[in-house]
Amino acid sequence: MADEPMLAQQNGAIATEDVMRPYYQAVGDEEIVFKAAYRQGLSLVLKGPTGCGKTRFVEAMAHDLGRPLVTVACHDDLTTADLVGRYLLRGNETVWVDGPLTRAVREGAICYLDEVVEARQDTTVVLHPLADHRRQLPIERLGVTLDAAPGFGLVVSYNPGYQSVLKDLKDSTRQRMVAIEFGFPTAEIEEQIVINESGVDRATAAELVRLGHAIRRLETGGLREVASTRVLIAAARLVCEGLTMRTAARAAIAGPLTDDVAVGRSLNEMLDVYLPDAVHD
Incomplete structure (x- = not known):
């Protein structure tokens, strides 16, 4: 595949780069499944051990699909506002600033939530209308509901063998997504x-x-x-x-x-x- 300009965005930082395809070697049918799900507007959950290549896989898929990639490293303190956005003081006025999920929805980017179960469950519920047929993001603070722009994709990942029972993906979230399981390569x-x-x-x-x-x-x-x-x-x-x-x-x-x-x-x-x-x- 020819190299092409991509919009790269990591946790809010954004830059235009001419990049080669991130190095990734398929070990099964994961690339076929990912691209088929993306074309159908289906969200994906990647399951597998830490360090087995899930993040690199998403980077390679975003490159192949010609889409910008927004990556969010999830953690215990991640709030809905961190994902969606919040009002901030700038000078003498209060302005709304989109979070990474909202930017991805507006721009038609692929949003990748790494280790999603580290975020609080009340935070991940905001993903539900995006992950199913609605493909919408309600922003209560603004009183609006955004329709995902063409090209938007939602991908989450986690390590099912590492998290405790108290840190697991809700069934209502799982069943909105296509699952791809990862292991270590040969x-x-x-x-x-x-x-x-x-x-x-x-x-x-x-x-x-x-x-x-x-x-x-x-x-x-x-x-x-x-x-x-x-x-x-x-x-x-x-x-x-x-x-x-x-x-x-x-x-x-x-x-x-x-x-x-x-x-x-x-x-x-x-x-x-x-x-x-x-x-x-």
């Missing part, structure tokens, strides 16, 4: 991703991926998360800076995954088994 695909994102050689990438798969097979409650593709890439980048593989893996993989002393010791023993302690050029 070793061959993951090696290529690590190579592309870090610049390491294939042998180094293969060793890091082999370690990552071994950690994912562990059954222990002391790990915050399994070793994601993201942390493997971080370790590979440190190797490119001249660190040994063990040192890079301790800093980028073992360290972030746990604070438990015993689990950390076990991970470091795995590093000694799986990784050579040599500098890779």
Whole structure:
């Protein structure tokens, strides 16, 4: 696909860029499902572990579809006003300022709510009329209801294995969306991703991926998360800076995954088994 100008918007920042397609390798039919749902005006929910490529996938889809992308990182304090907008004082007057969701609705952008279950459930209810056949956004403070501009798309994501029972997507929200489930890619695909994102050689990438798969097979409650593709890439980048593989893996993989002393010791023993302690050029 030829490179084309895109409007990129991240949490309110907006810029026009000539960009190449964000690097993403499909592992199944996720691209076909996403584009079909988008063409039909259906909203999507992406489910999968942290660091498996959900955000990069949305960036690639926005590029393929030629749509601007608005990304919102959800958190506990996210309010409806943060998404929709609020009145603010500017000089001697009070003016309305659109939130990222409202801007996406007006402009026909794809709005991506990352880790949506981190937001309060009373906040995500505002998505319901946008996510179903109405494709509308009521703005109570203005007394208006906006129809989504052509090209608007709503995408949310979360990690169902990480959040507690108290942090889950409401059934009434789920059933308005098409679901795409993500997992970690095969070793061959993951090696290529690590190579592309870090610049390491294939042998180094293969060793890091082999370690990552071994950690994912562990059954222990002391790990915050399994070793994601993201942390493997971080370790590979440190190797490119001249660190040994063990040192890079301790800093980028073992360290972030746990604070438990015993689990950390076990991970470091795995590093000694799986990784050579040599500098890779």
